[in-house]
Amino acid sequence: MKLTLTTLLLFIPFAIFSQQITVIDAESGKPIETVVLHNLEKTKNAVSDENGKADISIFNEKETIYFSHVSYAEFTSLKNRLEANNYKVYLSKFSEQLDEVVLSVFRTEAKTNRIAEQIEVVNTKEIQKLSPQTSADLLANIPGIKIQKSQFGGGSPVLRGMESNRVLLVVDGVRMNNAIYRKGHLQNSITVAPFLLDKTEVVFGPTSVMYGSDALGGVVHYYTKSPKLSEERKVKSSLFSRFSTVNNEITNVVSAELRFPKWASLTSVSYSDFGDLTMGENRSHGFDDWGKVFFYSENLHGNYAENPTVNSDPNIQRNTGYTQTDILQKFYVPLSKNTDLKFNIQYSTSSDIPRFDRLTETKNGSLKFAEWYYGPQERLLISPQLQINPKKNWLDSGTFTLAYQNIKESRIQRKFGSLERSYRKEQVDVFSINGDFTVATSKNRNLGYGFEVAYNDVSSNSYGKVLNVVDGEIQGFSDDFSVQSRYPDGGSSYLSSAVYVDYRQDLNTKSTLNTGVRLTNTDLDAKWIDETFITLPDNNIYANHTSLTATIGYVYKPNKNWQLNSVLSSGFRSPNLDDIGKVREKNGDVTVPNADLKPEQAYSAEIGVLKYFNNRRFKTGLTAYYTLLNNYIYREDFQLEGSSTIMYDGEEGNIVANVNKGTAYVAGLTASYHGKLSNHWTTSGSVTYTQGKTYDTNLPMSSIPPLFGNFDVNYRFSKLEAGANLRFNARKKIEDYNLEEGIDNQNQSPVVNADAEEDIDKYYGTPSWTTLGLYTKYTVNENFALQARMTNLFDEHYKEFASGVSAPGRNFSVSLTANF
Numbered sequence: 001m002k003l004t005l006t007t008l009l010l011f012i013p014f015a016i017f018s019q020q021i022t023v024i025d026a027e028s029g030k031p032i033e034t035v036v037l038h039n040l041e042k043t044k045n046a047v048s049d050e051n052g053k054a055d056i057s058i059f060n061e062k063e064t065i066y067f068s069h070v071s072y073a074e075f076t077s078l079k080n081r082l083e084a085n086n087y088k089v090y091l092s093k094f095s096e097q098l099d100e101v102v103l104s105v106f107r108t109e110a111k112t113n114r115i116a117e118q119i120e121v122v123n124t125k126e127i128q129k130l131s132p133q134t135s136a137d138l139l140a141n142i143p144g145i146k147i148q149k150s151q152f153g154g155g156s157p158v159l160r161g162m163e164s165n166r167v168l169l170v171v172d173g174v175r176m177n178n179a180i181y182r183k184g185h186l187q188n189s190i191t192v193a194p195f196l197l198d199k200t201e202v203v204f205g206p207t208s209v210m211y212g213s214d215a216l217g218g219v220v221h222y223y224t225k226s227p228k229l230s231e232e233r234k235v236k237s238s239l240f241s242r243f244s245t246v247n248n249e250i251t252n253v254v255s256a257e258l259r260f261p262k263w264a265s266l267t268s269v270s271y272s273d274f275g276d277l278t279m280g281e282n283r284s285h286g287f288d289d290w291g292k293v294f295f296y297s298e299n300l301h302g303n304y305a306e307n308p309t310v311n312s313d314p315n316i317q318r319n320t321g322y323t324q325t326d327i328l329q330k331f332y333v334p335l336s337k338n339t340d341l342k343f344n345i346q347y348s349t350s351s352d353i354p355r356f357d358r359l360t361e362t363k364n365g366s367l368k369f370a371e372w373y374y375g376p377q378e379r380l381l382i383s384p385q386l387q388i389n390p391k392k393n394w395l396d397s398g399t400f401t402l403a404y405q406n407i408k409e410s411r412i413q414r415k416f417g418s419l420e421r422s423y424r425k426e427q428v429d430v431f432s433i434n435g436d437f438t439v440a441t442s443k444n445r446n447l448g449y450g451f452e453v454a455y456n457d458v459s460s461n462s463y464g465k466v467l468n469v470v471d472g473e474i475q476g477f478s479d480d481f482s483v484q485s486r487y488p489d490g491g492s493s494y495l496s497s498a499v500y501v502d503y504r505q506d507l508n509t510k511s512t513l514n515t516g517v518r519l520t521n522t523d524l525d526a527k528w529i530d531e532t533f534i535t536l537p538d539n540n541i542y543a544n545h546t547s548l549t550a551t552i553g554y555v556y557k558p559n560k561n562w563q564l565n566s567v568l569s570s571g572f573r574s575p576n577l578d579d580i581g582k583v584r585e586k587n588g589d590v591t592v593p594n595a596d597l598k599p600e601q602a603y604s605a606e607i608g609v610l611k612y613f614n615n616r617r618f619k620t621g622l623t624a625y626y627t628l629l630n631n632y633i634y635r636e637d638f639q640l641e642g643s644s645t646i647m648y649d650g651e652e653g654n655i656v657a658n659v660n661k662g663t664a665y666v667a668g669l670t671a672s673y674h675g676k677l678s679n680h681w682t683t684s685g686s687v688t689y690t691q692g693k694t695y696d697t698n699l700p701m702s703s704i705p706p707l708f709g710n711f712d713v714n715y716r717f718s719k720l721e722a723g724a725n726l727r728f729n730a731r732k733k734i735e736d737y738n739l740e741e742g743i744d745n746q747n748q749s750p751v752v753n754a755d756a757e758e759d760i761d762k763y764y765g766t767p768s769w770t771t772l773g774l775y776t777k778y779t780v781n782e783n784f785a786l787q788a789r790m791t792n793l794f795d796e797h798y799k800e801f802a803s804g805v806s807a808p809g810r811n812f813s814v815s816l817t818a819n820f
Helices: 002-017 079-085 124-130 135-139 577-581
Strands: 020-025 036-038 045-047 053-055 064-069 072-078 088-091 094-096 099-102 119-123 145-148 156-159 167-171 197-204 218-224 234-244 249-259 264-274 322-336 339-350 369-374 378-388 397-415 420-439 445-470 473-481 492-508 511-527 540-559 562-573 584-586 589-591 600-613 618-630 633-637 645-648 651-660 663-676 681-694 708-717 720-729 769-779 784-791 811-819
Touching: 045 053, 064 079, 064 088, 072 079, 072 088, 079 088, 119 124, 124 135, 124 197, 135 145, 135 156, 135 197, 156 167, 156 218, 492 577, 511 577, 540 577
Parallel strands: 020 088, 072 094, 167 218, 589 651
Antiparallel strands: 020 053, 036 045, 036 064, 064 072, 094 099, 119 197, 145 156, 197 218, 234 249, 234 811, 249 264, 264 322, 322 339, 339 378, 369 397, 378 397, 397 420, 420 445, 445 473, 445 492, 492 511, 511 540, 540 562, 562 600, 584 589, 600 618, 618 663, 633 651, 645 651, 663 681, 681 708, 708 720, 720 769, 769 784, 784 811
């Protein structure tokens, strides 16, 4: 009894005077260890333990407590205010106001003030403010990125004059590029809905050391939202709903998040219904009929019309609408103190997507195609990810990412005057595993290493059906016929294996050195069976390539307000199945396989300057680069069995193929600024200039956009936000187009001399344009917010460079965000 009473007497003062606070990661909900708590004079100190808890009884009630950690922003609070938050403090991972923590450059966390490469980051708040209809529209608002669209249901990002399979798309650490990502223009960037994203990071320039093949122009890394843990059980839900006038768009996004101490779940569903897009009516460029749709085909969605239909409003781009559904499901389970399991399921599907530029293609003065559309574009991702933190000398932390992807796409087409409808369908199954690890060294040194293996299995199927039309309606099919498949009909595989190592070191307080090297091997195996249409020298295609790439970057900070960056890097793109084994027709040119392709190599030099103002609340930057391409892949005239022409879908076409050429260059610069003008005003802007030419043929490189940029100014006070946005694009003259490959789509630019025999005399090029947009948001309370945007205020008509569809005209959108 004495012992019990003594123990109780000893415990009472401890219970009275001991006070604990828990420090929590705002992103994951996990406790943070080794957070230092101190007062202003640093005469009182405490440190959070492995459970994120720290004793604050030594601090006075009205004393300010500072929370410091090397990976988190510093947080301060009066002690007597902590009780209102249940003695919990949430820290966010960023260093200073304009120096964020990014993941994409080294596949692990790194502060931008230690990174030499040009980087752009768009977070959740900015995505909500931009309110893009698709992820391609989101990318179009990032400095240094241009977007090409052949149809509204698409968007091909251009980074530093590189496009399609020269730009790598990644989602949650898994590469989206696969064996059939093509040269030209791609629409795959839209298969991740923008409002399912937590942030998007873009790394410019060759990043093959960390990502392997395809990352010549840069990497676009989508990070989807993740659930958080909570000490108390919580259920959170949200709704986003938007309507846009320019295409009668209706988008709804619903989410439900379950937060528990031991596991968490996030479920999000996004659905968008886009109607036909209306172009701008103010034709200040002077071309009265350019882009107008006078006739269109009513043969989509199961309808049948023998002849083209007159468009009652030529400014409405018929056959541009479609629907898209995206589903995200994530689970987060901490298996132990140092081990986390994340399970990621993503599914994206669409309706049929009309290929607008082909549906407006003419032959002999009339529309050529009655039907030309992509079938539902489907993407399935299943990816478990294991994060370990053993904190050993040889392995401080690491991440294993396994993934299975299933991609389905198809192309359906039929010409006017014919009942023969052709189908070409592709399916790609991708199995991959990544391992990315860091080694525990000193505070100012970081050693990383890893591996990647990705296997692509491709099937390509084609067939034809003859429509049975009775009294103007389709009544099934009357016959079958053979169709040339797009890829080898005997099946194809593409295997990529790689290992890499990178090293970062702060040489002193003012400079940081980044280096890395990667060894990659690729194997491609494909087989053609059907020789009805094409006879190849060898029906079995095999290609094996090995590439070694390296990078070295140097960051120098002479003082707090200046940062100088320099990068030397090499990259490569190993030819994939689309490069080597594709058969397709465009504008009378028929692309045929060429198994002799070799990897194209890129060697790049980059210099950047950052200047900070107003206690680092404002920064300006300038990045200039030069990239030399060697063995670049180029599409040109080709022969099969001594012939330069071939029959394709009943018509004779000119044979072309992808071949390796000599050397070419792409050079350019981006100037930008971003920051606060005052407590209520912020502004940002950028200008990008790019040029590119071949050294061996002295021709312009394809996909080089004209000078472009944007400027924003925003105001925020209390519950109100408002802003204005100016976007501009300089003219691209026709002599700066590449008129041979067809990628620049000179036929989509205005005609100045219809009788001219040469394209350089027939077409004008891309006219310049400028648009103005306005934005406002009102936060009703913590649960509801209303937002409105008006874009292209003066209803300007324009086309983005190389695009087949005209840009949206004046658009008014209104959205509601609700959180519960």
